[in-house]
């Protein structure tokens with residue numbers, strides 16, 4: 001089964017490599033850093049233990065497996081409908097009045113006003129630049145696209161506000177998770193970033209995301225909901241070490257796939273900060289206590305190599321990044337498959 005959510009560091013394109021180095025037989029699949037869950041969803045094993053630090057991600061997985069999934073689906077579909085309405089608004093004298101009816105949240109009109117003003121400025125700027133170069137001004141259709149994006153933008157900022165309120169309260173109910181999901185789908189470049197006060201502050205991705213469907217993953221979520229392997233998967237939330245401790249460092253016939261945040265200081269997954277070098281050391285020491293077969297997939301850095309070179313087997317492979325913000329990781333980076341077997 002494919003993944004249910006787009007997640008930074010997703011391993012769908014590395015599945016072949018992972019499988020090549022996986023042990024031939026094992027009992028349970030254990031994922032202490034499950035993230036987008038490329039491996040466990042692909043394996044469809046009825047004996048899976050999955051953990052992640054993100055309470056929202058794990059709650060999402062849990063909801064998909066319960067009757068609450070249908071409420072999640074309903075909320076996501078409702079927000080999708082609002083975006084469709086925005087994208088079909090006729091551009092005429094009644095535009096603003098019709099736009100204002102799409103969402104009833106107290107802040108919607110404020111965001112709408114701000115977004116429209118910003119688009120008016122933007123249209124004027126583009127047309128001015130075009131006049132200087134002798135080009136014709138934006139066509140009616142191009143202007144319409146700008147105005148409609150003001151509405152989808154205002155919707156995004158309302159969704160983000162609702163999400164932030166729930167996030168700060170750690171509500172972890174279906175409503176919270178639905179808005180979390182939607183905001184993640186529509187945030188600029190799929191980024192995750194929180195302010196120092198813990199508010200998700202990534203702006204709307206803009207025109208290029210207007211056509212993005214919020215409902216395209218609902219079908220795969222429903223397949224997961226109905227799948228016996230998914231129903232028997234056990235989820236946990238929290239730090240990996242606590243997870244290892246809870247299961248007594250796992251058994252000889254378990255296979256643990258370890259996909260931690262990279263030792264690069266770039267990738268952020270939550271509002272609580274980075275995965276530090278101390279965490280990398282703690283991870284290595286935790287793995288050493290386990291009698292299970294353990295495979296790690298990490299980006300090569302001298303520090304990582306120094307942690308594992310004496311007691312583990314290390315294979316190198318190349319991979320290209322799918323998340324490529326500001327060309328930070330454009331060069332071909334070496335990746336390592338580290339095993340204790």
Ligand SMILES: C[S@@+](CC[C@H](N)C(=O)[O-])C[C@H]1O[C@@H](n2cnc3c(N)ncnc32)[C@H](O)[C@@H]1O
Pocket residue numbers: 007008009010011012032033034035036037038039051052053054238239240241259260261262269270275279
């Ligand atoms: C590289 S991603 C995993 C990607 C995943 N294998 C996939 O295919 O999408 C790393 C994950 O580790 C989680 N994480 C960060 N710190 C953690 C910690 N201390 N304990 C457990 N999980 C943590 C992040 O939330 C993130 O989902």
